[in-house]
Amino acid sequence: MKVQLLKRTFLSNQTQLISQKIVQWYLDNGRHDLPWRQKVTPYRIWISEIMLQQTQVKTATPYFKSFIKKYPTQKKLSRASEDQILALWSGLGFYRRARNIFKTKEIIKEKYNNKFPKEFHQLLELPGIGKSTAGAIMSLGYRNPHPILDGNVKRVITRLVNQNLNLIKERELWKLSSQFVNKDNCFAYTQGIMDLGATICTPTNPSCKDCPVQNQCASAFNITINKNKRVAKLKKIIPMNLSLIQTKDSLLLVKNEDSSIWKNLWIPFETRSLKNYAGVFKLTSSQEIQHELTHRVLNISLNTYLSESESKINTNKKYKWIKKDRIDQYGLPKPISKVINEL
């Protein structure tokens, strides 16, 4: 009993020392120029955290800027349509995040009168906000200490205690993460441990010599890089036959409501659904596009057609003739916007 208590106290001293060192390192060496670190509000933290899920800072930054430019506040966002939000998400990927932002802002409007909720359990109920994102919003947006567990934190803390990230269980990771949380400056700590993971304690070639907690780290200068033990599965190949119809100044696109990939984004018609329009549209080009997703390969056969006018299409799908100069108002998958830009 006594030994355990001593052991706990020692561990607590050690984790708090590490936590404080990370805070100090962040204040001196952190990436203070990131856009979501200026004018910190729960709303801005929320948008940034969602955008940064599985997405690198460099990739998310321009999207964050244009999103905040259009919707600087919760109230401004409250009037947005899902289409408008998806338009700002075009090319960023994981589009469910954008659909969930729409759902969440609707809930915040109806249930919280456009005031961002303050309680951890309230955040957890919102679509797209899991335990880690909720913790980040609490620590960063409200300066209310909560653990987070993203890729950076997992890597840093398992290295600190010299455990194998592939073997340690999720709940052990959460337990570890909460031990390091800094009650005095949870903002600097939370930002700091992520910056540390992103810039010093990197997946490969970590620079331990620059690390503020090298003396406390059980694997300093002796990092073993985890190999993914899971065998890479063969990607399923998905054929898509699409027909992009255009007039001089507009494009015919369909809302992709039925598929789980690119759900609610706008894409060209499926070729087979346009069989009856052979005389109406004039084939101008065809091309093969191979587009890789995480688990699939899309083989897109794309035909481009010219139409004299914005014909009415006989279908129950939701389609639109979209003016080319307004195409940026619609959510498009990357390969589709690429093709359209090349027209």
Added chain:
DNA sequence: AAGTCGTGGGG
């Protein structure tokens, strides 16, 4: 609990 969901970049 293993798959699903995008896209870009690094080694």
Added chain:
DNA sequence: TCCCCAAGACT
């Protein structure tokens, strides 16, 4: 070239 991974959540 190929594999891995990135401020994960959801099913």
